[in-house]
Amino acid sequence: MRSLSAVLVGAVLVAAVACAGRAPAAPTPTAAEGDASCAREGLSRTVAYRRLPGVPRNATSLDVHAPDGACGAPVVVWVHGGGYHRGDKANGMRDKRAWAEREGWVLVSVNYRLTTVGDPDSARFPDHYDDVAAALAWVEAHIADDGGDAGRLALLGHSAGADIVANVAAEPRYLAGAGSSTDLIDCLAPLDTAGFDKARASAVEQRQWVSALGNHPGFRTDTSATLLLRSGAAAPPPDTIVVRRGTPRRQSIQLDYRRAARGAGATTAAIDARALSHGEVSSRLGATGDRVMTPALTRFLRRCLTP
Secondary structure, eight states, X not given: OOOSOOSOTTOOOOTTTTTTTOOXXXXXXXXXXXXXXXXXXOEEEEEESOOOTTSOGGXXXXXXXEOTTOSXXXXXXXXXXXXXXXXXXXXXXXXXXXXXXXXXXXXXXXXXXXXXXXXXXXOOTTHHHHHHHHHHHHHHHHGGGGTEEEEEEEEEEETHHHHHHHHHHHOHHHHHHTTOOGGGOSEEEEESOSGGGGGGSXXXXXXXXXXXXXXXXXXXXXXXXXXXXXXXXXXXOOEEEEEEOSSHHHHHHHHHHHHHHHXXXXXXXXXXXXXXXXHHHHHTTTOTTOOSHHHHHHHHHHHHTOO
C-alpha cells in the first residue's frame, strides 16, 4: 500500500541529469534463494477481470506478464491510450515487457471499454474509469497468484490512459465502487495528457472528450484531475511523475497538475520529454537506447516501489 516516505520530495527527474550523484537502486529481486514457492517460470496470461452482459470478453480483460521466479514482486499496471475510442492492451508492449522483466516487476496491461462515435450503446462516462478500477481491484485480489505484491503497485497510463489513471487516483468513488480504495496506488505516472484540465485543452481534444464523456454535463470539471485535487475532495495523491512536452498550453496544463498534486501532499517529479512526440512518450518506454523516458521512469519507480 501507499508509503509517504519516498525520497523524491520536490525532485524533478530530467532524463539526462536527474538524480545525478545517486547510485540507482538495483532491480527488484525475484525468486528467493531456496524458496521453492518462488521457483516458478515466467508467464503471460489473459484474464477477464469483469464480465458484463453484451460486452466482448476482450474489452474487459487484462494481460499479466510475470518474470521468471517472481515472488512478491512489485506490480506495474499499464493503461493504453487512443483517445477513449481505440487502442488495445497488446499494442506496443514488447519493449515495455522486456523493461519490466529486467526490473523484476510483474506487468499488467489493461483493456477497457471504448467509445464508438455515433453508437449510444458504446462506452460512456464513467465506464472507462469504472473498468480500470475493476481491473485494479482484480489485481489487488489475485496478483499474488502470479508472483506479484499488490502492496507495491504503480499505475501508469499514456494519453487517454493517462487521463483515466489520473482520474481513478484522484476520485475515490471509482475504486470504492470496485470494492477497493485509492490507497492501493503507491506510484502514479499519467504520461502526456491535457485532460488534467479539460476546459483549457485544445479543440481537437475537446471533441474526443465530448463523444466519450459528454453524457455527463459536468465532465469538464468532474473528470479534470487538477480540479479534483484543488477541490480538496480528492483522495490523497500517491507519488506522481508526469512528462513535460507539447505546446506551451499543454505544458502549462501538465505543470499545473503537478503543482496541484504536490499541493495535495504528493511527492512529484517530471520528465523533460520536449524532444519527443506524443506517440514517442509511449513507444520509447523500455526501448533499447532510450535516454529520455526509460531511465527517468525507472529511477522513479525503483524508489517509489522500494519497501
